[in-house]
Amino acid sequence: MMKLDKDQIRMVIALFVVAAIAAILLATTDIITREPIAAAQKAALRQALQQVLPEHANDPQNDKITLANNNTVAVIYPAKDSAGHIAGLAWEVVAPDGYSGSIRILVGVRPDGSVFAIRVTRHQETPGLGDGIVKNHAWLASFVGQSLGSRIWKVKKDGGDFDQFTGATITPRAVVKAVKGALEFFKQQKTAIFARLASAKMNHQAGGAHE
Amino acid sequence: MPAMFRNIAQRLGMMAHSFPGGVHPDQHKLTGASPIEVCELAPVHILPMKQHIGAPCSPLVTVGDKVLRGQKIAKSEGYVSVPVHAPTSGTVVKIEEHPIAHPSGMGMASIFIETDGDDAVDQTLEPITDWQNTDPAVLRERARMCGLAGLGGAVFPTFIKLVRDKRFPIETVILNGVECEPYLTSDHRLMAEYADEILTGLHMIRHMVGASSSLIAIEDNKPEAIAAMREALANAGDLDNVRVVVLPTRYPQGGEKQLIYSLTGLEIPAGKLPMHIGIVCQNVATTKALHDAILLGKPLSERVVTLSGDALPDPANLLVRIGTPVRRLFARQGLDDFIGLQIVHGGPMMGERLKGPDIPVVKSTNGLLALGSDAMSAAHTVEQPCIRCGHCSEACPVSLVPNLLADQCRSDQFEKAEDYQLFDCIECGCCSYVCPSNIPLVHYFRYGKGQIALGRREQAFAEASRTRSESRDARIEREKAEKAARRSRVRKTHPPKADANQSSPPAKAADATANSGATADSTPEEKQ
C-alpha cells in the first residue's frame, strides 16, 4: 500500500468536507420543500381531475382506490355528489404507441360507462402536429358522451368515427385506442370497482369515526 | 466487358490501350502541310547557359573569341547536363544575363555571338559511319558531346537514356511522333521529310541500348507522316523489326507515360523511369539529331520550330539555328506588333507564356505561337467557384482529383496535397482545359509544388544549420574541457603562487580561447 503524504490527506479531507456540507444543505432543503411539493402535486392533480369529472362534493384524491388487475394497477378517483352517490370516475391510462413515446391520458367516465371528458396529462408528441391532442378542443370534445357502443373506436382513416388531424394519424389513433381500452376496462371491472368503492367508503367512515 | 471490347479492338488494330482521361482540343494544325523552310541566320545569336534539365553550363569562351559553327562554347557542370555549341561562326561579343523562356521572366547568363556570315563549320568531330560496329559507349559519349537533349520539349539529356544496364535490359524502343499539342507540326514535318534519317537514328538507338523491338507512334491526324515512315520502312525492308502504330488523336498522348500505356498497357511505377520496365522512349526530332551527331558529326545547333497561332499572318515550319531571337522569327512570318497578343513558347496546352518576344530559340523550342486575345481570354477568364462537376478528374490522364488538389493548394494544405499525390501531376493542362469555372488548376498545382519544394529546402537548411551549430557547441565544449585539463596539468607541475593577480589573466585567456570557434587552434594564446 502506498503511503499518502500530507497533501493527499488534505485532498481527501477537503473533498469530504465539501460533500458533507452539500449533504446538510440538501437534506435541509428537502425537509423544507417536501410539503410544498406534495401540495403542488396534489393541486395539479386536482385541477386535472376537475376537468374530467362532473361536479362533485368530495375530494376525489381522498377517496381514491387502487385496483390491481393482472399486472396493471389503476388508481381510481371517484367523484361524488353531495348525497354521496358516485357521479363519475377518473383514472389515468397510458397509450404506449404514441408517435414519440407514451401518452398519459386522464379518462373520466360516468357510471353508465360513457366518457365524461378526457385530458392528456403528459406526452412528447411533435409540437404543431401530434400535440393537437392537447390543443384541439373540438377533437377532445368529440369523445364526450361516447360509450363503447355509440361509436366505432377508430380514427376515420382506419374506418372509425374519430377524426385524425391532417398530417398526424398515429397520435390520435393511439389516444382513441387507449380510451377505448379504458372503457373496456371499466366495463369488465365495473362491479369490482363499485364494490371496492363501497367498502372504501365504509372503511373511510369507520376510520373517520376513530379520528 | 470492357476488357473484351479492348481485345477485339486490339485485334482489329484500332487501338492498343487507352489511358484514362485526356481531352480533344481543336487541332489548329495550320502548318501540317507546310514544308520545312530554312531560316536565315540572325545577326546575333544568344545562347543561354542552360537549355536542358539539369545543371547549367559554364562558358568556355570569353568576349572577343572567334567561334565556328558546332564549336563547344560552354561545358557541362555535372552528370545531368550537356554542353552548348555555337550555332554559326562569328565573334563572342558579350556574356551577360538575358531573358529566357521562363515564367518568372528572369534572365540567365548567355553568350552573344555576332554572326560573321561565313557559317564556317568546326570539323573536330569525325562522322562515325560504321556505327553498327562501334561500341555503344562511344556513341553515347558522342550524343553527350553533341549536346543532345530531348527535343520534344522536356530537354532531358539524351545520353542518360541511351544506356545499357544489365539490371534493366531494354526490350523496346519507342519513337514518339505523336505531337499531340495543338498547332505544333515540327515533328510531323520532320517525319514527312526526314523519314530515312529518323529510321537510321532509331536503329542507332536500338544498337546502343540493345533493344529487340521498336515502335513508331504517330497520331492519326498526320497521314503524311505515317505514309512517309511506312514508305521508309518498306524501302529499308525493316517491316518486321519496326512497326508504325497509328494512335487515335487524343491529348496528352505524347506524354511519355501516356504513350507507353497506349502502346503497351504498362505503367511506369511511381518514381521509376521507362528503362525500369524495359522501354526507351525518344522523340523523333531527337532521333534525327542523334543521326546527325553520329553520322555527320554535327552537334546540336539547329532545330525545327513551328511558328503558328491564330494571330500570326504566315504560319510556317522553320529550320532555325539555336540562339536566334524569337522577335526575328515572328517578323519573318509577318508579325511585328505584339500589342494585345500573347506569345507562347511551346504548345498552347503546356507551353509557357512569354513576357516579351526578346528571348532566343533554345533546344526546347518546338513551337512559337502568337495567340489572339480571343483564344487566350477563353482560357484565362475570371475564375469562378468550383461546382465540383468532376470534369477535371474525368480528364486527368493520371487519375488525380484536380479540384480537391486545387483547394488544398489554395489553402496551403500541402501535406494533404502530397497525400493526394500532387507530385504525380504532369501539368498537362487537361483539367484547366475542361473546367467550366475557368479555375487555373495547373497554376495552383505549380504553386503547391513550388511551396512544398521551398518548405523542403528550408527544412534541409534548418537541419544543416542545426547540425553545424551543434557540432560547433560540442567543439567549444571539448576545447574548454581540454583547456581545463591542460591547466590543471600545468597547475600540478607549477603550483600557483598565492598571489591572486597572477592567476586570473591566464584564466581569462583560457575563456577567450574557448570561445574562439573555428580558428581556436591558431590563436596566439594557444601557441604559447
Add this chain to the structure above:
Amino acid sequence: MNKSEIFADGFWHNNTIFAQLLGMCPLLGVTTSAENGFWMGAATLLVLTGSNLVVSMVRGVIPKNVRIPSYITIIAAFVTIVGMAMNAWMHEMYLILGLFIPLIVVNCAILGRAEAFASKNSVSDALMDAIGVGLGFTFALVLLGGVRELFGQGEFFGFNVFGESYPDVLMFILPPGAFIALGFILAAINLINRSIASRAESRAQADALSKDIPATVEAQ
C-alpha cells in the same frame, strides 16, 4: 477589472452563448418559447450565483487536485436545491423544464466560471461575475426562445404578434430550427460587435488626430 467591466464581460463580451458557445444543451433543448428560456435562465442564474459565491469563499482551502470534484459537488448541490424549490413553488414550470434542470450540473458554463473566475477572484467580484454571466445567459435564452416562438407560433411570451392566420412554422419549434435561429442570431451579434469595434476604432482615430493637431502646430 472593476465591477462594471466584470459585468459587461460576462454579459456581453464573453457571453456564454454568443461568444463562448457553451451550454448548448439547455439552450437548444428548452428554448421553444421565450418564457421557458426565461425560467431556465433564471434557474441557471441562481445556481451560478450560489456556486460562484461558495467557490470564491473556499478558493484558498480546496487543494488544486480535487477542485473539480469539489466544484461539481457544490454545483450539484445548488442545482438540486433549485430543482426542489421550483418543484415546490413553481410546479407547472417544473413540469416543463424538469428534465433540463438536473442537466444544469453539467452546464460547462457554470463549471467554467467556477474554474476560470470564482476560484481566482474575491467574493464580491465572483458575485458580480455570476450576475453578469447569468443575466447574459438568460438574455441569450430569452432571445433564442423569443425568436423561435415568434417565428414558430407567431407569439411572444404567449402574446399573439402576427395575428391568428399565421401558420405555425414547425421548423422553428423543432430542434433544427434552434440551430438555424441560433446561427442567424450569432451572425447578427457578430455584426453588432463589428460595428461597435469599427466605431470605437474611428473614435480612437479621431482622438488621436485631435491630439496630434496641437502637437504638430507646436512643432511648426
Add this chain to the structure above:
Amino acid sequence: MSLIMLSSPHAHGGDSIRMMMFTVILALLPASLFSVYLFGWLSVLIIVTCMLTALLTEAACLKLMQRPLSALLDNSAALTGLFLALTLPATTPWWMAVVGSIFAIVLGKQVYGGLGHNIFNPALSARVILLISFPLNMTTWIIPMSIHMGAVTPTVNLYDFSQCLTLFFGGVNALPAVIAQGLDAISMASPLGQVKTQATLGVPVGQALAAYHYNVLDAFLGFEAGSIGETSALALLIGGIFLLARHSITWHIPFAYLGTVALLSAIFSSIAPDQFTPPMFHLFAGGLMLCAFFMATDPVSSPVTPNGQIVFGIGCGIITWSIRSFGGYPEGAMFSVLLMNCAVPLIDHYFRPRVYGHAKEKGDS
C-alpha cells in the same frame, strides 16, 4: 502585354457553369411541361413564383455580400427555383413557394458561401424545411388532371387561370364554397402514402395497391398523385437521357441509385410480398426518378470521382428503400440524397481513383 503570371494551358474547351446549368434546365423541360398538362395553371404559377423568388433572393444575397450581380447569369439560382417548384404539391400556396425559395437560396446555398460551397442540395434542403414546417400542406395531393376524371362535385378547374390564381394567392377560403368543398373531393393520398398507411394497419401490399387502383403504366406516365414535377417517370427519364447524352452527368449515380432500389425491392418483395412493394412500384413512385437523375447528380453536393459516385448512388438507394419500407415517412428519396450529401467529403476522400503508377493500396476500391 500584361505582366500577370498566367500558367498554361492557354486553351480552353469552352464549357461554362452557365451552359451546364442551362442544360439541366432544358432537361427539366419535359417534366415541367408535363406538370403543366397535369396540374394546369397551378403548376405554372408555382414554377414562375419559385424561379422569380430564387433569382430575387440570390440578387439580394449577392448585393449584401458585395459580389457582382453578374453571378445571377450563371443560371444556378433559376435552376434551384425550378427544382424546388417541381418538388412541391400542386396546392402549394404562394407564400410557401416564396418562403421555400428564400430558404433554398439563403439557408441552402448562400450561408455556406454561395455557389459551389453548399453541402446539401439547396432545393432539397428547402423542400425538407417546408415539409417539417408545414406538414399538412406538403402532404396534400390532388388528383392530376382532375377535370378529366369526371369528378362528380364541381371543383377547381385547373385550366381556368382566374380560379387557379385565386387558389394560389388567396387559399382555399377565397374560392366559392362549392368549389372549395370540391377540392377536398379531389385530394388523395400518394401511392407511397397509401401503402405506408395501409401497412401500419397490417393490410398486405397487394390489397392496398388494389384498393388504390394502382397501375404501373399510369405511374410510369405520371397520372398519379404527387408533387408537380415528380409524377412522370417518363418525362424525367427523357430529361435524364438528355443530360447523359450532353455529358452533363455520368451514368454512375442514377444507375447505382435506381439499381440499388430495384435490387433491394426485388429481393425483399420476393421474400415477403405482403410487406414489401415490388421494384416497378418503387422505381416509378414518389420522387425517386427526379432525385436519381437530377437531385443526386447535382454536381456541387455529389462526389467527384466515378467510384465515389457509385458509392453515393448505392447509399442513396439503400436509404431511400429503407425509409420507404421501415421509416416514419412514406417517401425517403429526398432524405436519402440529403443524408448522403453529408457523406460526400468522406466518399471523396476514400474513393479516389488509383493514381497512375501507384500500386493498388489496401482500402482503396
Add this chain to the structure above:
Amino acid sequence: MTGLLYALASLGAFALVAGLILAIAQKAFHIEGDPMVDKIDALLPQTQCGQCGYPGCKPYATAVAAGEEEVNHCVPGGERTMLQIADLMGVEPKTVEQEAAAPRLAFVREDECIGCTLCIKACPVDAIIGAPKQYHTIIADHCTGCELCVEPCPVDCIDMVTKPELLEHWSWPLPDTKRSQLAHERREQHAGHV
C-alpha cells in the same frame, strides 16, 4: 432527521472513496520528462540568431517548453513558426512584434577585412572561413543571415545583402485571381485571429 443522516453518510462516504482514489491516482500516474523541447526545436528555423534573447534556437525551445517564455519571440520564423509552436503547446497564439525582413546574407568586403577572426568566433553555424591575418569569406550556402557577425567586426566590413533569387529556386506564386486573393486574405485573417 434521518434523511439528513442518510445524506451525510452516503455523500460523505462517496467523497471519501473518491478522494482516496484520486490521491492514489496522483501518486501512481505522476510523470516526468519533457520531449517537447525537441519538437519545438524542430519547428524553429535554426538561424541561431539570438533575436529571441536566448543564445540559440535550442535554448529558446527549452525555455518555451518549460513555459517560461512566450511563443512569439522567434523573429526569423515569423508568424508561421509562432502558430506551429502555439499549436504544439496548446497555448493562445500571440502576435510576433517584429516583422522578419527578407532573408539576407552576410557578405565580407574582402579588401577591407583585416583578418581578426572575431566574426568567425561569433558565427553560430561556422559559416565563415578564414585564418588570422587572412581574408575571411562567408559561405553563402551556410549563412543563416543572423547578423551576429556584423557587430563584432572592428572595421565594419560585413554587409547584410539580400539573398540573390535563383532561377532554380523560383516558384509559381498563387494565381492572380480574385478567388485566390480571397483565400489568401482569409488565411491571414485566420492566422491573425486565432
